[in-house]
Amino acid sequence: MSDEQKIEEINAYAKTGDTKSLYLIIKQDPYILQKIVEIPFVHTPLHEAAGQGQTSFAIEIMSLLPSLGKKLDPDGFSPLHIALKERKKETVLALVKFDKSLVRVKGFEGFTPLHYAAKYYPDLDILSCFLLDCQESIADLNNRFQSTVHLVMESRDDEAIDLVLKWLVRTARETVLGWKDDNLNTALHVAARYGCLQAMKIMVKTAKLNKRNSDNHTPLDIAKLYKNDQVTRILIKAHAKTSQQLSPKETAVDYLRSETNILEKAVRGYCFIFKDLTVGVVLVVAVLITTATYQAVLQPPGGIFPADTNSCNTTANATSVLVTAAAAPAPSQGKMVMGEADYNKFMPANTAAFTLSIMIIIFVLHGRPYNVILHACLIFLAYSYLVALESISQTGNVSQIMFILSWNLLSVALFLKMMYYVGRALFEDVWWLRSGGVTWHNMSYLVERPVLRKVMSFARQLRKQSKLIRRLK
Known part of the structure; x- marks a missing residue:
């Protein structure tokens, strides 16, 4: 019996789900399944079983040779595609449960099973299974650069559209709504074309x-x-505009030919520094410097004058009155022993090291909500240092100058980092302020004053500079 005949025979067993007969063929030729894999495009027994809804047989084949699950037939369909095409729901769910990566196999026209389900078979159970078990599949695009969201809009199935959009919101993946196909259409364009009202009500708030x-x-x-x-x-109610109401769009050519400004250079420098920065090492060094310099205020070289108290001794006479009186504090009580000349050399340098190390920690900490609390702790730590410094200083002029300079520098550093957090949220739609960028973008088109329009345009230019640098390897 030739290999072709054996394959046809196994396919016949796949139609009926005859697992025992499958093993009879395997006994005759242990390499028969491997020979099927070596054929570039072939209709395998797994395709046949998936199309016929023979779930047990399909899982048996997958157990014997998992790579068959990603094999394409001459029409460009995987077994999971075939199961979806024939609407064999139980088989679809079983195959995905066995191997989640099957959801991302690209077939005809670059369609993954998720794409196929979204457009042609928008079953809610299947869509939820695909999205929950293989979340990365939402990033796949077909050959027309359409995402799952584009395709589910084309299905015009309101329930499926609602499921996909709310899954995007729950997983903070609303940026998918801004992805463009080969004609630069976003999901909003497709929804507008097909009249998807439910989708529109959701997307006007998130896209x-x-x-x-x-x-x-x-x-x-x-x-x-x-x-x-x-x-x-x-x-119109959401304040959308027509193309005639918008200013001419700046192309990539226009941007690359434009002159760079000072702030763009600053953004570029910051991005390059941060790319080359070993954050963990910098944090460790900065924390060590902060600890050492703070300790120098608590225990300065030479120490601190102790507090002096005087009390009258008690006489043995029972009729005598016990008198205890504290002496007036001496001018040097609780102050540094270090002389003024040495103080003016040591303490400014120590304070500068402390302030700069705190600033480095502020700038290096990642932009996450919980790090705002860490920034507050750093500011309180710096304030306690400066208060302690004033308390132990012999002369007030130098310590006051250091207090003012250090506090102003730290305040500016904190303000810039907070602005960075806000800017990052607006430009990158980070998860903790994910609607900020969308709101900022939509509101920017409502601004009528020329000055504010220039500010918005300038901010977009800074964003492009940041994105350009981040793409560099």
Whole structure:
């Protein structure tokens, strides 16, 4: 019996789910399944079992040779694609349970099983299974650069659309809504075209409203073009604009040919420094410097004058009155023993090292909400240092100058880092302020004053500079 005949025979067993007969063929030729794998494109027994809904047989084949699960047939479909195409729900769920990576296998036109399910078989159980078990699959695009969100909009299934969009919100992946296909259409453009009202109600709060496609059309233009009146009203209520109401779009060529300004150079320098920075090592060194310099204030060289108290001795006479009186504090009580000349050399240098190390820690800490608490702790630590410094100083002028300079420097450093957090949230839509960037983008188109428009344009230019540097390896 030839290999082709053996494969046909196994395919016949796959139709009926005859597992015992499968092993009879394997006994005759132990390499038969491996021979199937070596064929570039072939309709395997797993394809046949998946299409017929023979779940047990399909899982048996997967157990014997898992690589068959990613094999494409001559039509460009994997076994999971076939199971979806034939609407064999039980088999689909079983295959994904066995191997979650099957959800990301690309087939005909670059469609993954998730893409196929979103567009052609938007079953809620299957979609939720794919999205929960293989969350990374949302990042896959087909050959037209369409995401799962684009395709589920084309299905026009309100429940499936609602499920996918709310999954994006729950997993803080709203940036997917801004991804563009080969015609630069976002999910909002597709929803406007197909009149997806439920999608529109969600996306006007979570997506950028005025993105333009390759035809220079915004979602509002698309809604008007396809005469979707309800969608048009929703977009207008959300203050969306038509392309005619927007200023000309700056192209990549325009940006690259434009002159760089001082702030762009500062952003570029910060990004380069941060890319080359070994954060862990810098933090350890900065913390050691902070600890050493703080200890120098608590225990300065030479020590601190102790407090003096005088009391009258008690006489043996029972009729005598016990008198205890504290002496007035001496001028040097609780002050540093170190002379003024040495103090003026040592303490400014120590304070400068302390202040700069605190500033480095502030700048190096990652931009996360819980780190705001750490920043507050650093400021309180610095304040206690400066108060202690004033308390033990013999002369007030030098300590007051150090207090003012250090406190102002730390305040500026903290302010800049807080602005960095806000800017990062606006530009990158980080999870803890994920709607900030979308809100900022949409509100920027409502600004009418030329000065504010220039500020918005300048901010976008800084964002482009930051993104450009971050892409460098």
